[in-house]
Amino acid sequence: xxxxxxxxxxxxxxxxxxxxxxxxVAGVALGGRSALAANGAGSGSYGPLVxxxxxxLDLPRGFQYRVLSAEGALLSNGAPVPGDHDGMAAFAGxxxxxxxxxxxxxxxxxxxxxxxxxPYDGDEAGGTTxxxxxxxxxxxxSYVTSSGTRNNCxxxxxxxxxxxxxxxxxxxxxxxxxxxxxxxxxxxxxxTPIEAMGFFSHEAIDVDPATGFVYLTEDDxxxxxxxxxxxNDTRSSFLFRFRPNDRRQRPGAxxxxxxxxxxxxxxxxxxxxxxxxxxxxxxxxxxxxxxVEPHAAALAQGCVRFNxxxxxxxxxxxxxxxxxAGGEARLGQVFRYLPETNTLELFYEGTDANxxxxxxxxxxxxxxxxxxxxxxxxxxxxxGITAEGEVYEFANNRVDGQAEFAGPTFSxxxxxxxxxxxxxxxxxxxxxxxxxxxxAGQARMSHAAPPAxxxxxxxxxxxxxxxxxxxxxxxxxxxxxxxxxxx
Numbered sequence: 033x034x035x036x037x038x039x040x041x042x043x044x045x046x047x048x049x050x051x052x053x054x055x056x057v058a059g060v061a062l063g064g065r066s067a068l069a070a071n072g073a074g075s076g077s078y079g080p081l082v083x084x085x086x087x088x089l090d091l092p093r094g095f096q097y098r099v100l101s102a103e104g105a106l107l108s109n110g111a112p113v114p115g116d117h118d119g120m121a122a123f124a125g126x127x128x129x130x131x132x133x134x135x136x137x138x139x140x141x142x143x144x145x146x147x148x149x150x151p152y153d154g155d156e157a158g159g160t161t162x163x164x165x166x167x168x169x170x171x172x173x174s175y176v177t178s179s180g181t182r183n184n185c186x187x188x189x190x191x192x193x194x195x196x197x198x199x200x201x202x203x204x205x206x207x208x209x210x211x212x213x214x215x216x217x218x219x220x221x222x223x224t225p226i227e228a229m230g231f232f233s234h235e236a237i238d239v240d241p242a243t244g245f246v247y248l249t250e251d252d253x254x255x256x257x258x259x260x261x262x263x264n265d266t267r268s269s270f271l272f273r274f275r276p277n278d279r280r281q282r283p284g285a286x287x288x289x290x291x292x293x294x295x296x297x298x299x300x301x302x303x304x305x306x307x308x309x310x311x312x313x314x315x316x317x318x319x320x321x322x323x324v325e326p327h328a329a330a331l332a333q334g335c336v337r338f339n340x341x342x343x344x345x346x347x348x349x350x351x352x353x354x355x356x357a358g359g360e361a362r363l364g365q366v367f368r369y370l371p372e373t374n375t376l377e378l379f380y381e382g383t384d385a386n387x388x389x390x391x392x393x394x395x396x397x398x399x400x401x402x403x404x405x406x407x408x409x410x411x412x413x414x415x416g417i418t419a420e421g422e423v424y425e426f427a428n429n430r431v432d433g434q435a436e437f438a439g440p441t442f443s444x445x446x447x448x449x450x451x452x453x454x455x456x457x458x459x460x461x462x463x464x465x466x467x468x469x470x471x472a473g474q475a476r477m478s479h480a481a482p483p484a485x486x487x488x489x490x491x492x493x494x495x496x497x498x499x500x501x502x503x504x505x506x507x508x509x510x511x512x513x514x515x516x517x518x519x
Contacts, residue, residue, distance in 0.1 A: 130443045135184040221284055237456050294326065306358060310379065359383075364389065394476050395440045435454055
């Protein structure tokens, strides 16, 4: 194994660490046992994680990583790389390069801020940068793509090759989405808010390539959570959909206006996603909301309440998204929406047994697995879920007190996985024996059954009562969780 630089970050100062960008760690050779495998969950097709002697990133045997564009290093123009790396996407560049467009979740006068030349708001520190990566996974170029925005948390790539950066804010003219063109930095689009897509605390977006509809998650902190009784919760976030007037799927089309909607349940005794059961499916309707105050409009119309929505990804005909604080154990939930049938399903819920904690950004891999970047208190990992319901670890972050992963994305050829650590800001390039890119695998995941081990346990007496009342077992379980007497 080849290690260059001082990687003992537990005893290395932050300043010294920030100068180590560009170092490479070769594939690890020692064995190990992942936390999930040790607790009875699957270890995945890549096997258990091998502890990184450098103390940065544990990966399965055979995988390597390289640090790119770390906070405090230099952009190509000599300005410092901004901090708080967050949402990110990868695009095909010239000469077989990969262009990463990356958010920086900064606000106010935070340093180092995103350098500005044509900002939306000169008083704000957030924005996006680009990193051009050679085929050998080294940095060729880096530059600012947008600036002057606030709390750029997540966002999403469009089918037409642009990045939509989202502000996780709702104050002082900030709480919008902006379209960013990596090949035309800081142009007029990047400083023009897409007001029709709503003024709220945005998290992530993705686009249905078949219709051009944009799906948006909200991460709103208002209200409270009662850990002893979810019925008393007042916190709410909503899933929104934007139907643009101009569906030609090209840069700037989203500025042509459209209709903003929020997801609601067609016919169900509850509108709180905490009480959904894994495998439970609902027909949904979309209710039009005012983009000036969509949160209040969705709440008033009884739309489905989530706790704090985070990442999302459209792949294989399904729209996947997660709630970082959802479920009875508050460990997170993963949902699947199928536009073809207009149905919503809880696919996965974190419990003490399955070891998922606070899923944040979410992607569907090129071969079809769901990968979740954790933002937990006890661990921060990349967790995978297969179509067969197997749960496994792919990566474990060991830098700076278990800082969160963010911005997971694959290169266009599927051979390199890029992911950020937020604090201190690091972008990793990871490669190794990944499964072959396979569109059929993504479609298969769209129709896979939720993990059987997470299906609700329905006692015999409750099952009998369900039959007596003409309910399915899933419906009976939902009523039982709400305290509705059926027996």
